[in-house]
Amino acid sequence: MSATVVDDLRRVLPAEVLVTDPDVIAGYSHDDAEWAPWQPAAAVVRPRDAAQVQAVVRACLATGTPVVPRGAGTGLSGAANATAGSVVVAFDAMDAILRIDPAERLAVVQPGVVNDRLRAACAEQGLWYPPDPASSPWSTIGGNVATNAGGVCCVKYGVTRDYVLALELVNGLGELVRVGRTTAKGVAGYDLCSLLVGAEGTLGVVTEVTVRLRPARAPEHTVVGYFDSVTAAGAAVAEVGRAGVTPSALELVDRRCLEAVDAWKNMGLTAEAEVLLLGRVDAPGAAGEAEADALVGCFERGGASWAARSADAEEADALFAARRLAYPALERLGPVLTEDVCVPVGAVPEMLTRITAIAARHHTVVANIAHAGDGNLHPLLITPAGDEAARNRAQAAFAEIIDGCLELGGTVSGEHGVGLLKLPGLAREQSPAVQAMQRAVKQALDPHGILNPGKAIV
Amino acid sequence: MSATVVDDLRRVLPAEVLVTDPDVIAGYSHDDAEWAPWQPAAAVVRPRDAAQVQAVVRACLATGTPVVPRGAGTGLSGAANATAGSVVVAFDAMDAILRIDPAERLAVVQPGVVNDRLRAACAEQGLWYPPDPASSPWSTIGGNVATNAGGVCCVKYGVTRDYVLALELVNGLGELVRVGRTTAKGVAGYDLCSLLVGAEGTLGVVTEVTVRLRPARAPEHTVVGYFDSVTAAGAAVAEVGRAGVTPSALELVDRRCLEAVDAWKNMGLTAEAEVLLLGRVDAPGAAGEAEADALVGCFERGGASWAARSADAEEADALFAARRLAYPALERLGPVLTEDVCVPVGAVPEMLTRITAIAARHHTVVANIAHAGDGNLHPLLITPAGDEAARNRAQAAFAEIIDGCLELGGTVSGEHGVGLLKLPGLAREQSPAVQAMQRAVKQALDPHGILNPGKAIV
Numbered sequence: 001m002s003a004t005v006v007d008d009l010r011r012v013l014p015a016e017v018l019v020t021d022p023d024v025i026a027g028y029s030h031d032d033a034e035w036a037p038w039q040p041a042a043a044v045v046r047p048r049d050a051a052q053v054q055a056v057v058r059a060c061l062a063t064g065t066p067v068v069p070r071g072a073g074t075g076l077s078g079a080a081n082a083t084a085g086s087v088v089v090a091f092d093a094m095d096a097i098l099r100i101d102p103a104e105r106l107a108v109v110q111p112g113v114v115n116d117r118l119r120a121a122c123a124e125q126g127l128w129y130p131p132d133p134a135s136s137p138w139s140t141i142g143g144n145v146a147t148n149a150g151g152v153c154c155v156k157y158g159v160t161r162d163y164v165l166a167l168e169l170v171n172g173l174g175e176l177v178r179v180g181r182t183t184a185k186g187v188a189g190y191d192l193c194s195l196l197v198g199a200e201g202t203l204g205v206v207t208e209v210t211v212r213l214r215p216a217r218a219p220e221h222t223v224v225g226y227f228d229s230v231t232a233a234g235a236a237v238a239e240v241g242r243a244g245v246t247p248s249a250l251e252l253v254d255r256r257c258l259e260a261v262d263a264w265k266n267m268g269l270t271a272e273a274e275v276l277l278l279g280r281v282d283a284p285g286a287a288g289e290a291e292a293d294a295l296v297g298c299f300e301r302g303g304a305s306w307a308a309r310s311a312d313a314e315e316a317d318a319l320f321a322a323r324r325l326a327y328p329a330l331e332r333l334g335p336v337l338t339e340d341v342c343v344p345v346g347a348v349p350e351m352l353t354r355i356t357a358i359a360a361r362h363h364t365v366v367a368n369i370a371h372a373g374d375g376n377l378h379p380l381l382i383t384p385a386g387d388e389a390a391r392n393r394a395q396a397a398f399a400e401i402i403d404g405c406l407e408l409g410g411t412v413s414g415e416h417g418v419g420l421l422k423l424p425g426l427a428r429e430q431s432p433a434v435q436a437m438q439r440a441v442k443q444a445l446d447p448h449g450i451l452n453p454g455k456a457i458v
Numbered sequence: 459m460s461a462t463v464v465d466d467l468r469r470v471l472p473a474e475v476l477v478t479d480p481d482v483i484a485g486y487s488h489d490d491a492e493w494a495p496w497q498p499a500a501a502v503v504r505p506r507d508a509a510q511v512q513a514v515v516r517a518c519l520a521t522g523t524p525v526v527p528r529g530a531g532t533g534l535s536g537a538a539n540a541t542a543g544s545v546v547v548a549f550d551a552m553d554a555i556l557r558i559d560p561a562e563r564l565a566v567v568q569p570g571v572v573n574d575r576l577r578a579a580c581a582e583q584g585l586w587y588p589p590d591p592a593s594s595p596w597s598t599i600g601g602n603v604a605t606n607a608g609g610v611c612c613v614k615y616g617v618t619r620d621y622v623l624a625l626e627l628v629n630g631l632g633e634l635v636r637v638g639r640t641t642a643k644g645v646a647g648y649d650l651c652s653l654l655v656g657a658e659g660t661l662g663v664v665t666e667v668t669v670r671l672r673p674a675r676a677p678e679h680t681v682v683g684y685f686d687s688v689t690a691a692g693a694a695v696a697e698v699g700r701a702g703v704t705p706s707a708l709e710l711v712d713r714r715c716l717e718a719v720d721a722w723k724n725m726g727l728t729a730e731a732e733v734l735l736l737g738r739v740d741a742p743g744a745a746g747e748a749e750a751d752a753l754v755g756c757f758e759r760g761g762a763s764w765a766a767r768s769a770d771a772e773e774a775d776a777l778f779a780a781r782r783l784a785y786p787a788l789e790r791l792g793p794v795l796t797e798d799v800c801v802p803v804g805a806v807p808e809m810l811t812r813i814t815a816i817a818a819r820h821h822t823v824v825a826n827i828a829h830a831g832d833g834n835l836h837p838l839l840i841t842p843a844g845d846e847a848a849r850n851r852a853q854a855a856f857a858e859i860i861d862g863c864l865e866l867g868g869t870v871s872g873e874h875g876v877g878l879l880k881l882p883g884l885a886r887e888q889s890p891a892v893q894a895m896q897r898a899v900k901q902a903l904d905p906h907g908i909l910n911p912g913k914a915i916v
Contacts, residue, residue, distance in 0.1 A: 103699045103804045126702055148645045159643060161652070162620065175891040183800040184832040185617060186869040187606045187656045188876060188884055189915050190896050194619070194652040198645045215702040218745070241561045244584055244673040287676070287742035342641040346561045374642040411644040418646060426646055433633040437903060438648050444902035445895060457647050 005087060006043045008059040013052055017093070019044035028070065028090050029082035034335045035391070036078025036420040041068065041088040048093050050168060050176055050207035057205060058174040060087055060450050068452050069201040071111065071143020074135040076338045077419025079147060079200040079455050089205060091142050097121050098208070105213045106165060106182060111142025111206050115149075118211075127213040130157040133415070134324045141209050148198030150415030152320070155373035156248045156282075157214075159415065161197040168208035169196065172446035182210055195441070200417055200456040203445045218284035220248055221292040222316035225299035225307035226273030230254060230356060230368055233275040234349030236302020237372040240279070241345040245294045249280035249320070250373030257326035257367045257380075264329045269322050273305060277372065278319050326369045330380050337381040337394050340422075341405035342414030345375045354404040355379045362397040364390070376414030402428070418456050427458045463545060464501045466517040471510055475551070477502040486528065486548050487540035492793045493849070494536025494878045499526065499546040506551050508626060508634055508665035515663060516632040518545055518908050526910050527659035529569065529601020532593040534796045535877025537605060537658040537913050547663060549600050555579050556666070563671045564623060564640060569600025569664050573607075576669075585671040588615040591873070592782045599667050606656030608873030610778070613831035614706045614740075615672075617873065619655040626666035627654065630904035640668055653899070658875055658914040661903045676742035678706055679750040680774035683757035683765035684731030688712060688814060688826055691733040692807030694760020695830040698737070699803040703752045707738035707778070708831030715784035715825045715838075722787045727780050731763060735830065736777050784827045788838050795839040795852050798880075799863035800872030803833045812862040813837045820855040822848070834872030860886070876914050885916045 009018055019025060020043050030038035042065070047053045060067045069089045070080035082088050091112035099108040102125050109118055115129075115136040122129050132151035133139055139149065145167070150159045166180030180186075180193030196204055227233040233252050240250060258270045277299060281291035292309050299307035310316040330336050343351045352368065355377070359366035370377040381397055383390040402412055402425040412418070412425030427435070438457040443449075467476055477483060478501055488496035500523070505511045518525045527547045528538035540546050549570035557566040560583050567576055573587075573594040580587050590609035591597055597607065603625070608617045624638030638644075638651030654662055685691040691710050698708060711734045716727045735757060739749035750767050757765035768774040788794050801809045810826065813835070817824035828835040839855055841848040860870055860883040870876070870883035885893070896915040901907075 102702075103696065104802050105699070148649075150643055154643060158620075159645075161649065162616075171891065171895060173891070177889060177891045177895070179892060179895075181800075181869045182867055183802055183834075183869050183872065185608055185612060185800050185829075185834050185872040187617075187871050187873055188869045188880070188887055189892075190657055190661075190899055191606075191619065191652055191655070192892070192895060192899070194649055195899075197649070199648055203648075215704060238561065241563070244560075246673060283742055284745035285743055287745060290742075342639075342643050344562050344641055371643075376641075376643050409640055411639045411641050411646045413645050414641065414643040415645055422646070429646055431635060433629065433631070433635045434637060434647075434650070437629060437635070437637075437650060440902035440905075441648055441650070441653075441899060444898035447898075 005059055005063045005065040008062065009043060009045065009056065012055040012059055013045065017046050017048060017052060019046060028088050031073045031075035031078060031080040033076050033078040033419060033421055034337045036081055038081035039084040041082035041086045044088045044090055046090050046093045053089060053205055053207050054170045054174060054176050056087060056089055057170045061174050061448055064448065065450060066453050067205060067450055069146065069205045071140035071146065072138045074139045075143060075147060075419065076416045077421045079417050079419035081420060091140060100125055100127065102127060106210055107213055108208065108210045109141050111140060111209060113141045115139050115141060115144060122213055123216065126216050128216050129163065129211060129213055131160045131163060134327060142206055145197050145206055145209055146200050147417040150371065150376065152249045152251060152371065155250050155371060156246050161194055163211045164193060164197050164209060165212050166210035167193055167196055167206050169204035169206045171204045172448060172451055180210065198417065200419065201452040202442060202456045203451060205451065217282050218288060220280040220282045221288050222310040223279040223292055223295040223299065223307065224310050224319065225277040225304040227275040227277065227304055228273065230275050230352035231349050232303040233277050234352045236277055236299045236304060237348045238346050239298035239302045240295065240373060243294055243298050245291055245298065247279045247295060247373055248282040249278065251278040251323050252368060252370040252372040253278065253323050253326060254368040257330065257369055258322055260329035260333060261322040261325050264332060265325065267318055267322060269318065276319065278323060323369060327380065330367055330382055334382050334384045337398055339377065339379045339398060339401050340413050340416040341401060341410055342374065342376040343405055343408045343410035347408040347410065348372060348375050351377060351404060351408055355401055358397050358400045362393040364394045364397045374414065420455065423458050463517055463521045463523040466520065467501060467503065467514065470513040470517055471503065475504050475506060475510060477504060486546050489531045489533035489536060489538040491534050491536040491877060491879055492795045494539055496539035497542040499540035499544045502546045502548055504548050504551045511547060511663055511665050512628045512632060512634050514545060514547055515628045519632050519906055522906065523908060524911050525663060525908055527604065527663045529598035529604065530596045532597045533601060533605060533877065534874045535879045537875050537877035539878060549598060558583055558585065560585060564668055565671055566666065566668045567599050569598060569667060571599045573597050573599060573602060580671055581674065584674050586674050587621065587669060587671055589618045589621060592785060600664055603655050603664055603667055604658050605875040608829065608834065610707045610709060610829065613708050613829065614704050619652055621669045622651060622655050622667060623670050624668035625651055625654055625664050627662035627664045629662045630906060630909055638668065656875065658877060659910040660900060660914045661909060663909065675740050676746060678738040678740045679746055680768040681737040681750055681753040681757065681765065682768050682777065683735040683762040685733040685735065685762055686731065688733050688810035689807050690761040691735050692810045694735055694757045694762060695806045696804050697756040697760045698753065698831060701752055701756050703749055703756065705737045705753060705831055706740040707736065709736040709781050710826060710828040710830040711736065711781050711784060712826040715788065715827055716780055718787040718791060718825065719780040719783050722790060723783065725776055725780060727776065734777065736781060781827060785838065788825055788840055792840050792842050795856055797835065797837045797856060797859050798871050798874040799859060799868055800832065800834040801863055801866045801868035805866040805868065806830060806833050809835060809862060809866055813859055816855050816858045820851040822852045822855045832872065878913065881916050
């Protein structure tokens with residue numbers, strides 16, 4: 001099958017967009033999810049335009065070949081992992097910002113644009129594209145759309161889906177179509193655009209994205225709190241929920257993360273505390289000052305050993321940079337299995353307590369970062385490279401964390417997506433009837449089953 | 459068929475929830491859309507709980523009977539209109555607010571809860587449910603979900619879909635299922651919840667709604683501008699888009715609307731201007747004052763004959779009340795055909811100019827209200843009762859307004875939905891391939907075609 005499709009691709013595509021070098025293919029055949037299975041694709045296509053994407057999908061339709069779209073490969077659930085014989089469509093060469101429109105507050109981009117590049121281009125025009133996954137220096141808007149990526153500012157400003165107005169895509173029949181709108185509102189027919197966001201390329205291969213923008217916002221104030229335990233920090237998060245303050249960021253970073261970042265970057269961050277909460281608020285003017293004071297009060301009521309507004313912008317930025325660098329810093333210590341459970345905000349203290357207990361029970365090293373204000377926790381399970389027993393213990397802990405999250409009314413994935421790693425969890429979260437509804441939608445929009453099969457739904 | 463289903467319903471439902479009185483049925487068999495066709499249903503069911511809704515859907519499945527869910531019937535597109543032999547499910551008796559949770563900032567309600575009642579209950583706890591359609595004193599959350607209702611505050615705070623976290627529904631197989639989540643974030647599987655919102659009951663019959671809430675916001679400032687033409691007012695709206703201000707309301711009301719409200723309510727509103735723009739801003743403290751001043755500047759640059767911050771809260775509230783009352787006030791003058799086109803904000807002046815020209819060309823009286831800041835225009839076409847020629851002229855004008863909107867890159871429905879009235883417009887807005895994708899989704903989730911058939915998609 002794969003020989004046929006590669007021959008077909010050679011016929012319909014310029015030579016320079018088709019990659020058949022096995023070493024290059026291997027690099028393009030998986031994302032950043034530890035232990036998610038992958039096999040080398042038959043070929044990688046790096047299209048230059050939508051017509052080439054359509055040509056790939058049509059060739060794959062003709063031979064029943066799976067199509068696996070990918071962005072930068074920073075995903076943490078295996079959604080971009082290839083199977084043997086599949087064709088990977090990599091969007092690195094489709095990275096144009098086609099339009100930034102200040103009057104309509106929207107941008108039109110190709111899928112391969114890196115998130116930070118779009119954000120910088122918008123900022124130049126006084127505009128802001130909020131979704132800011134920790135991967136923003138590397139990850140692409142196409143990948144962000146596929147996974148419905150979140151980030152630090154979601155707690156106030158929502159996730160990628162909240163900013164996608166329209167998509168151009170190649171659908172499961174190989175047709176190039178547009179869904180969504182370019183107006184501020186619209187209810188014309190079913191919201192296929194929202195359905196495509198977060199579908200991990202299983203319902204269509206996105207070739208262009210129109211995103212909504214906001215005006216640039218007021219500068220943020222940062223509040224830092226030190227806590228003796230993740231549980232105390234969790235209590236402070238629940239206080240914020242009750243206080244009626246909406247922070248623009250509310251991040252939890254534990255000592256283990258700070259130490260790993262320090263060991264790597266020598267930033268001198270490690271604090272005299274087990275856990276840091278990093279809060280930000282961005283109401284303009286005096287209202288922002290009042291919000292910052294309210295946040296300090298919440299941290300103190302939650303049991304902070306120390307809490308204050310950061311008077312030093314550089315220090316505040318360094319702390320947020322450390323949060324962003326925690327994942328790659330920990331990866332230096334060994335393979336990292338990243339959890340992504342999301343629980344009701346009031347259940348954050350209990351969930352963090354359970355994670356600590358689960359880690360101890362399974363003799364697994366767990367570092368914690370969390371979008372705490374969203375209840376979205378990222379315990380990072382770290383194992384020494386090559387230690388099979390440690391890996392088994394980590395996987396048992398991973399499964400128990402999912403149990404705990406579901407018991408507390410949570411969901412198995414807050415923002416990383418189901419991919420491959422969360423398929424078992426999803427099967428426990430959703431009722432059989434809902435699973436059947438999802439399969440029916442997949443069958444409806446990808447009747448030949450070639451679009452990233454085996455991902456996103458069970 | 460209908461005799462059979464009514465017999466079946468009698469067997470499975472308590473007598474008091476089944477309505478077979480033809481006069482009562484007639485009142486429940488249509489919404490508020492002028493000239494959208496309807497026929498009396500075979501029966502109306504007023505269920506008390508989800509199990510009864512499920513019993514209705516199962517009885518209808520057994521006999522292939524269409525199920526038409528309805529809220530308060532304030533819809534303006536015919537989405538709740540019955541066909542002969544169908545069964546209407548009216549949610550008036552399922553109007554409980556089940557839970558308001560300040561810590562998680564969510565509410566769980568039955569579909570029949572009236573929008574304003576939910577908003578008032580939330581306000582008592584310092585919380586805010588933003589979506590505020592003009593129908594909010596009467597329309598229900600279930601109806602708002604079915605139509606993805608918008609309103610005055612959408613320009614800053616989004617529409618109903620942005621606030622729906624989870625739904626319980628009876629699906630096309632008669633199963634009672636839950637979709638969505640109760641956490642702040644979540645990407646577990648396809649977003650069936652967003653897909654259901656705005657689907658006009660064609661993909662499931664919603665029996666419970668979980669909505670996201672916001673903390674109560676700062677008091678608003680109101681800015682009023684008088685303009686000599688809708689075109690000038692449209693230019694001011696485009697100025698707001700360019701200025702980087704995000705108003706919490708930006709409404710256009712023309713003299714004809716104000717006169718109709720005055721004639722009805724004697725509020726003494728009619729101004730020395732052809733068109734009013736009513737803006738509101740709600741940034742807290744001094745930032746709000748600055749936003750209000752910026753809005754005055756935009757109005758003046760747009761060509762206002764007079765623009766100022768309203769110093770009189772009562773007057774400001776009266777102006778917004780007039781905007782809300784414009785539709786019922788105009789209905790007193792004769793049948794009103796309501797348009798709902800939405801165009802890019804920069805195209806608002808051009809679209810308003812075209813509407814004026816189209817009205818003149820077809821000798822049709824058009825009053826204008828608009829969520830101008832969203833580009834969502836509601837020209838109201840008024841005809842003398844019983845005047846068939848006037849009605850034909852109004853319908854021709856309606857079609858031309860849709861032409862103009864599509865030429866300007868707009869959508870045929872900003873917030874009222876497709877229902878029946880916008881089916882021809884939708885067929886022109888969407889490509890055949892997208893129409894086929896929508897039909898495939900419908901077929902997937904309603905394989906027996908009983909859920910409000912003939913609405914929402916083409």
